[in-house]
Structure formats: structure tokens, C-alpha cells
Amino acid sequence: MGNSTGSTSDVLDPSLAGDPFTIPMVYGYANNLTEIGADGSLKPELAESWEATNKASVWTFQLRKGVEFHNGKTLDADDVVATFNYHRGEDSKSKVKSIANSIKSVKADGKHTVVFELESGNADFAYIVSDYHFAILPSRDGVVDALGGVGTGPYTVDLFDPGVRIEMTRYPNYWKSDAAYFDAIKMLVITDATARTNALTTGEVDMMDRVELKTASLLAKNPNLVVEEKTGTQHYTLPMRCDTAPFDDVNVRMALKLLVDREAMLKTVLRGHGAVGNDHPISPANQYFDASIPQRVYDPEKAKFHLKQAGLDSLSVKLNVSDAGFGGAVDAAVLLAESARKANVSIEIVREPADGYWDQVWMQKPWTASYWGGRPTEDWMFSTAYDSNAAWNESFWKNERFDRLLLEARVELDRAKRADMYGEMQRLVRDDGGAIVPLFANYIWATSTKIAHDSQVASNWDMDGSKFMERWWFA
Numbered sequence: 001m002g003n004s005t006g007s008t009s010d011v012l013d014p015s016l017a018g019d020p021f022t023i024p025m026v027y028g029y030a031n032n033l034t035e036i037g038a039d040g041s042l043k044p045e046l047a048e049s050w051e052a053t054n055k056a057s058v059w060t061f062q063l064r065k066g067v068e069f070h071n072g073k074t075l076d077a078d079d080v081v082a083t084f085n086y087h088r089g090e091d092s093k094s095k096v097k098s099i100a101n102s103i104k105s106v107k108a109d110g111k112h113t114v115v116f117e118l119e120s121g122n123a124d125f126a127y128i129v130s131d132y133h134f135a136i137l138p139s140r141d142g143v144v145d146a147l148g149g150v151g152t153g154p155y156t157v158d159l160f161d162p163g164v165r166i167e168m169t170r171y172p173n174y175w176k177s178d179a180a181y182f183d184a185i186k187m188l189v190i191t192d193a194t195a196r197t198n199a200l201t202t203g204e205v206d207m208m209d210r211v212e213l214k215t216a217s218l219l220a221k222n223p224n225l226v227v228e229e230k231t232g233t234q235h236y237t238l239p240m241r242c243d244t245a246p247f248d249d250v251n252v253r254m255a256l257k258l259l260v261d262r263e264a265m266l267k268t269v270l271r272g273h274g275a276v277g278n279d280h281p282i283s284p285a286n287q288y289f290d291a292s293i294p295q296r297v298y299d300p301e302k303a304k305f306h307l308k309q310a311g312l313d314s315l316s317v318k319l320n321v322s323d324a325g326f327g328g329a330v331d332a333a334v335l336l337a338e339s340a341r342k343a344n345v346s347i348e349i350v351r352e353p354a355d356g357y358w359d360q361v362w363m364q365k366p367w368t369a370s371y372w373g374g375r376p377t378e379d380w381m382f383s384t385a386y387d388s389n390a391a392w393n394e395s396f397w398k399n400e401r402f403d404r405l406l407l408e409a410r411v412e413l414d415r416a417k418r419a420d421m422y423g424e425m426q427r428l429v430r431d432d433g434g435a436i437v438p439l440f441a442n443y444i445w446a447t448s449t450k451i452a453h454d455s456q457v458a459s460n461w462d463m464d465g466s467k468f469m470e471r472w473w474f475a
Contacts, residue, residue: 030151233374395434
């Protein structure tokens, strides 16, 4: 597999994963309590069943019996407890620590039962535990080895060279009888799109992610290749740090949002393979998407008004981008810089190297490019990237009303009331937040005709929910 991302700072620890290389890597060697199926529904994985009580504040999971870790240890409730405590630890660096902190306690009730007590109810908790960060790891004396690359998943890790490759072999005792059809997997980091495409056309790799849109139609004409795409919750963002001038002024943020020609970006950057965004992360694929919110459009005169409200006649800012942020990020930045001139806004585009982008640029520089796979539920997406205390709050946006609604909606079981809350939250992010969300992008990948899969593929992540390792096979 030719992969578009990968960094020398990558580690095997699931708690630190988060890109198209590390997500399938984790799903390759580990499993979760639950998983999102190819049809988008929630399915049991290491948990056979679960039940919510006490207004969804207590969740009880029944574990499968006889599941084996790659080190020979049999899965039990202690492993689940230790895994979640790893994320909850005081010194935890987990990217989902803010979510894990909502767990008041997690305890074993015998060998095969785990009971979670939450700080407050969460109707979506069974979805949350399907997240790759919460992959279940083997424990010893209540401690997990997060860097060992050992799990209950379909493949064992043979070689891990950060920023270069990972090599994995099918685990002979994998507990799923109808999955993991390849004998071995190699994921190679090939960040350059042309090199990745050449590797596929010459047969060096059997599949690749992030097909370059300008070559997609040509690739599709190759009789030995198949180009596929899937519409889901993936979206591109241009996050502005709300704790850094001039982006700490909501009028500056609004002006820049109004200077995005979204239709031009859709045609130029995505070549029509997606939809325009509305400066919040919830897509029509989500159940509480608010279709009544007006679509934001390019309006330089209104942008000038907001600049004046900020006490400015003109504005000069830097936008640090790389196509590692999302495919076409540099082109999107160029388009934005051109459209911004009509409002006396000068945008200096700083092109950053792909290697190290996620560590040295994203969430470090004041204005950058980013992408999100989205999440199956509104609470999950908002909790991950917009909660004031979220580790991945890439715009460093803090809004007390939003944070309060997030907590209230999480425990609300009345669907109509919940829809109203999530609608208001979408508006708050759109009008006050620090993230420009110009586009929702289709997932596009390509494979050799030797690769086959079921007719339905998941849309929660790229390449079948990042589970191609266990769901696809050689025809």
C-alpha cells in the first residue's frame, strides 16, 4: 500500500495516532470494543454486547471469550480497564484524554464484564469506544505496553520504520474467521503524489490512498487499475488560532471566512469530487445536520465591513500550508489569497515541507491547513476538535455556551431537543469559531484490479474506514 502520509515522529501508540498511516496501522494490529461497519452501523467487536443504564451514565460491556493477543495472552476485562486508564492517567498524552476524562470509573466485574461509570450520561458512548485511539492493548499488573504494537488484531508487526514503512504478517490465531485475507501487508510512505501514482501503475504497490484529482480520470482509463470514491464526513479546514493575533478577533475571523470562494475551490481543488463547506464540521451524512443554516458565500464587501469592525482598513497575514495538510492545500491557499485581495487582505503563503508537518506546523503556527475524517456522531466530532479542552482543538477556540451545550446534548435523550442543541452548536462554530471549513471532500483511492472487496465500503475513514487490511482481498 502506497500511503500519502507518515512521519519520522510516528509511534505505535494508538493514543497518539491520527493520520492515514497510523490509523490503519492501529486497526491492523489491534481491535476495539465496537467498530463501525461497512454500512455505517455500530457493530460488536471485542465486546459481544453492551447495555446502558442510569440515563446512559453506566455502560456494561460483555467481552468475547477466547480472544488471543499476539503475545499469547488471553483477552480479559483487566486489559480493557488498563487500556482506558492509560488514556485517563494524570500524565497521559493521549489525543483523546478529554474524552477519556468523562469516564468516572472503569472496573472489571469478573473476567469478561467491564463496567464504565461516566461523569454524566452519554448516549453515544458505544460509538466512542470504536475510535482507533481506544484500541485494546494487553496489560500486566494494570499497565499496558502502548509502544509494543501488540494487540488482538489481524496482523502482527514485523518491522516499523517511522516515516518509511511498516511490515505486518497475518496472525494465525486471529479470532475473526471471515477477515484478514492477505498473508502480509506492507505500507510504504510515499508522500509525493506522482511517485505514489507511478508506484501503483508499475505494480510496485497494489493500492494507494489520496489519488491526485487531476490524474484520477487518467488512472481510471488504465485497464489494470480501479479508481473508487466515497462520500462521507471528510472535510478540509484552515484553522486560525483564536489565542493569537489577529485571529483572536472574531471580526477578523469572519472577514476571512467571507473571502473564501468555495465554489471555485470545489471546482479547482476537488474537481467537483465533494461539496462546499459551511465553516462547521457536520455534514449531511450526520443525523443532526442542520440544513436550515444559510450557506456562507464569497462576499468581499461584507468582509470589508467586518475588518472595519475590527478597526482595520487592510490586513496582512501568513498562511502556513502543505499538501500534507490535505491534497490541494497549496492550491486552495493560492485561490484564497487571490480572492482576498478584493478586500485589501494580503495573504502570504508559506509552503511547508510534508515531513514533520503535523508536529511542527499544525497547531503550532497561527494559520494552517488541516483535514478531518469526521466522526459518526456530532458529539464525537465536537468533543474531539471543538471542546475548549480537547487535545485536537486545532483553532484553540473557547466558547462557554458551546461547551455547556456539548455537555447538555450528550445526556439529552429527546431527539428533537438534541437536534436543536446540535443546530445551535453548528451555528456557534460557523459564526464564532476559528475554523474555516471550505470543503467536504470525497475519499478517493485506487487499487490494482487484483484487489477486491464487498460492494459496500465504510465512509467514516478513507479506504473502507481504514480497515482495508482485514476487509479486502486478492481477487
